């Protein structure tokens with residue numbers, strides 16, 4: 001009997017592959033960073049060949065000397081919304097991938113807004129009209145790449161998010177599929193019918209033939225081409241990284257909430273099998289679909305979270321590696337009145353302001369690098385409180401526990417500040433790679449490696465629980481200051497010059 005599940009986690013800044021055993025323990029792991037291409041301010045691209053090469057290298061690295069016949073299935077999870085278009089005759093991308101963070105298609109959002117489509121989009125897709133989602137990125141490629149529209153209309157071009165592109169590559173071009181969770185981030189999926197929406201496609205001028213078949217998040221929907229990785233292995237799990245993290249955190253019950261602190265931060269609340277629209281600027285999204293079971297989520301998306309620490313390192317140069325941010329922030333006992341709104345690419349939920357820009361406010365002569373580092377870390381927690389408050393207003397129920405994961409969740413000071421700020425228990429699992437674990441769980445369930453969601457619950461182990469301390473009044477005063485700082489960051493690009 002095969003002993004392992006292989007999870008492929010294609011993230012914004014790096015590709016990872018992780019081999020899990022039946023106890024959900026990590027047997028081996030490999031990671032490779034790849035190039036971030038920044039052609040113009042606010043535009044972010046990846047070379048699909050870099051994505052594929054780095055992912056394939058990590059697959060080889062994680063497998064090492066393991067017999068491929070010992071891998072029961074592969075699960076894929078990925079940075080979502082990032083858009084690739086390729087020519088199915090050659091397999092060659094027609095352009096770099098337009099990354100989820102990119103604002104390059106904002107002008108198309110303005111156009112759709114002026115055509116009166118904003119409400120229709122919200123009602124049909126559960127999303128807000130924003131350049132974050134795939135549809136306007138795809139429209140931008142069709143409108144700006146030479147010959148793309150004609151080729152698309154002649155049926156030569158394929159669209160895919162990164163999950164879809166990886167399956168295409170892994171199957172040697174035999175399967176063009178995406179899963180429901182990734183599809184729900186394109187602004188083309190109708191979240192009630194769970195099909196591509198023809199009315200929206202017509203409004204966007206996107207030929208339906210370019211779009212992939214949509215498959216369940218757990219099921220044997222493809223098989224690797226032996227010529228690609230040396231063996232035919234079922235690809236049986238697939239979900240966008242935030243939905244996969246939610247699954248890996250075993251947020252199977254309505255009301256459970258996780259927050260992942262990676263490049264961005266993404267809080268998802270399981271809202272069960274009935275989709276509801278947020279009245280507080282959150283997104284309604286498919287969590288996962290497995291057979292007849294559809295689980296929806298309310299999501300708050302923060303565009304810049306851990307990336308602010310990368311900026312302290314690469315942009316400002318006040319730290320040399322990410323982990324140095326914690327001791328630097330601890331050189332001071334508080335933020336000294338400094339607030340840092342990292343709206344480098346505008347603000348996501350709940351503000352949705354593409355024209356906001358990064359703002360550090362409250363600086364005095366006494367402000368040090370320590371205060372800036374502290375304010376940068378606090379920004380992740382403040383932004384999370386913005387989301388949790390919106391979720392609580394939507395659900396009418398106070399949050400009891402926040403389950404956390406992602407690269408920045410290793411930061412104990414940040415997690416303590418988070419729990420103090422929310423007044424809510426914060427729980428961090430032993431396996432911080434919950435995204436990859438979620439993809440592994442989805443694949444493992446499909447092939448009988450694991451039997452049920454109940455069995456998976458037992459594999460979740462607590463690393464550390466943080467409980468609220470400190471004085472609520474002073475912490476709420478800080479939050480009020482944060483909200484004021486956010487206001488100052490808003491509408492900068494579109495504002496007076």
Ligand SMILES: Nc1ncnc2c1ncn2[C@@H]1O[C@H](COP(=O)(O)OP(=O)(O)O)[C@@H](O)[C@H]1O
Pocket residue numbers: 011012013014261262263264305306307308309310322323324325326406407408409410411
């Ligand atoms: N000790 C730390 N404190 C705060 N942030 C950190 C720390 N270590 C790593 N990070 C941040 O975590 C992020 C990486 O997390 P990860 O989950 O790997 O992201 P992604 O999947 O988006 O590539 C980076 O943005 C990095 O700056």
Ligand SMILES: O=P(O)(O)OC[C@H](O)CO
Pocket residue numbers: 010011012013078079080081100240241242262263264
């Ligand atoms: O690659 P990550 O972990 O930053 O996740 C990116 C999100 O999927 C974007 O929606």
